[in-house]
Amino acid sequence: MIESLLLTADQKMFRQVIRDWCQKEWLPRREEYLRAGPKEWPWEDVILRQMGNLGVLGLRIPEEYGGTGGGTVDQVILFEEGGRYQVPFPLTSISATCKNLAEFGSEDLKREWLPRLARGEMLGAYAQSEPDAGSDAPAMTTTAVLDGDEWVINGTKRWITNAEYAGVFFVVAKTDPSKRGDGIGAFWVERDRPGLTVGKLEELIGWRLAPSNTLYFENCRVPRDHLVFKEGGAFRRLMHEFNGERCGNSAFCLGYAEAAFEMALQYSQEREAFGQPIGNFQGIQWMLADMSVQIEAARHLIYHAAYNMDQGKNVAREAATAKLYTNEMVRRVCDDAIQIHGANGVSCEYRVESLWRDGRVLNFGGGTPQILRSRIANELMKRKD
Ligand SMILES: Cc1cc2nc3c(=O)[nH]c(=O)nc-3n(C[C@H](O)[C@H](O)[C@H](O)COP(=O)(O)OP(=O)(O)OC[C@H]3O[C@@H](n4cnc5c(N)ncnc54)[C@H](O)[C@@H]3O)c2cc1C
Incomplete structure (x- = not known):
């Protein structure tokens, strides 16, 4: 059985901590939160403060940057409990945004952002899909063009989980529109950058406390070093x-x-x-x-x-x-x-x-x-x- 063969003592303890929180703090209030809906429920208290204190938000962030340095199995333990109790643990902030920055970001970006994400100062969101490019991601049309020392981003991203709450976005865009996958880069974009608008929140049949929004980029400028991935193999x-x-x-x-x-x-x-x-x-x-x-x-x-x-x-x-x-x-x-x-x-x-x-x-x-x-x-x- 998985229980005895695979999970370490630390992982079993981690699961128990998460389960206790789900049962004691989350379950008694879940229906109230769902009734309040994605805009009104106290997400800052629950996600940023409580989940930040639990160490959940920094799960995939190395310890040297303020996280707990967990791996894929730890992440699976967390999300399995999340499913059991229907908790909106922020999947894309933990596993895509933080993990990708930790893995591929410059030392400056990592030092500046990872400790803040781990502490729960803000959430991240992963922005790849577009209105006309979902499964066929390399067909995306959002572009990033280098202008002096800045990248200028234009385009629309859709279905971006937790964009409603996020303070920062990991944005995938075309740096060379003449190519498909090989012309793609990824950028670190703060929510308050001029030219970025967080738009319409989708009404979904489920997962309602992890809402999805559309993002609009109109001549949104980010510094040159906010390119996390270089085009090519990115x-x-x-x-x-x-x-x-x-x-x-x-x-x-x-x-x-x-x-x-x-x-x-x-x-x-x-x-x-x-x-x-x-x-x-x-x-x-x-x-x-x-x-x-x-x-x-x-x-x-x-x-x-x-x-x-x-x-x-x-x-x-x-x-x-x-x-x-x-x-x-x-x-x-x-x-x-x-x-x-x-x-x-x-x-x-x-x-x-x-x-x-x-x-x-x-x-x-x-x-x-x-x-x-x-x-x-x-x-x-x-x-x-
Ligand atoms: C709740 C939710 C959260 C999401 N969060 C994010 C997020 O945080 N960030 C982000 O970037 N995106 C996010 N997405 C978008 C998600 O990645 C896309 O919905 C997914 O990639 C599918 O794209 P699509 O919806 O445009 O469907 P399409 O690609 O248009 O596909 C439509 C249908 O055609 C099928 N199809 C397409 N191509 C083929 C093929 N070659 N062979 C057979 N069938 C095919 C598909 O399986 C599907 O059934 C989210 C979506 C949802 C619903």
């Missing part, structure tokens, strides 16, 4: 880092499925029909058995990919496999959990439907199931033996 390296993001996304979905399963199991033991608990019927038992098998399979795939990533291995196929399987699994498992609840399953009074909605929303960021299948197939085709 895009390939960014895509490699996406493997960690995929493990994190999968972990959230695993947590949703676990929570839905626990609710369905309990409900099956309490709800009676034909004079006995519905859990006595083989039709229900087999649904529960299938749900349990799928959850266990997903957990192994995710932790295996995360563990190997931390060992420095290329996990392109493993991370895509984990995300593909878990994204589809969470939809099936939550749907079965709704079925076991009968009509109560589609009532908003029961949280089970919200787990399906949160899981459904996470099928897009980090690669859709179709793109992941292609990614896996590409890796298989590279095999020589």
